[in-house]
Amino acid sequence: MAVLASLPAPDPEEVTMGLRELKMARTRRLISDKAFELFARDGYHRTTIEQIAAAAGVGPRTLYRYFPTKETLVIEFVQTSLFDALAELRAHSTAAPLPVALNTVIANVLRVMATDPGRVLAVYRLAGSNASVRAQLADVLWQWREELAEEVEGLLETPNCRMTAGLTAAFAINIIETVVLAWVRSRGEADMHVLADHAMGLLRDGKIPVPTAG
Missing domain, CATH: 1.10.10.60 (Homeodomain-like)
Structure with missing residues (x-):
């Protein structure tokens, strides 16, 4: 007492x-x-x-x-999935090595999206047929990538390396976008986490062609 x-x-x-x-x-x-x-x-x-x-x-x-706007109503669930995961990273930014933390961010985004697959399918179908919804979604993805890059820059061992942070954030958002689009093409039948593991495996094993210096 x-x-x-x-x-x-x-x-x-x-x-x-x-x-x-x-x-x-x-x-x-x-x-x-x-x-x-x-x-x-x-x-x-x-x-x-x-x-x-x-x-x-x-x-x-x-x-x-x-x-x-009505467009912001459409993408609210996707936006929340992204930025809640980013807030979680900020709250525990020093709890794990950066590659592990980034993997957790991606997993958290996909986990929340998977709780309401019908909503996600509807968002991307509307984005595919409506230019204003598509532009709003692209703006949210761009903002998330920029905020993630700022967070990553502060966690890198080499300070003030914006290019490294930007490329790191770009890989993260591209994995999320590619996985979700593949899932949408499967009409929600595929497993998002299996798709994400496959995508990250391709990157890890160097199987993705990337531009190189001439």
């Missing part, structure tokens, strides 16, 4: 912020889920922001605070 009594009381402001962030995350996911229900039922183009807001029980202005 004495040990418990000696523990500091939680900061009410921190508790409030935590609850607020949790509520915001739940609202964001609810809006995204309702949007996809309507996209599946009525089609992407026929679904309006007002319909999505009504289904989620929020006003259009609230919806726009979470999702400034």
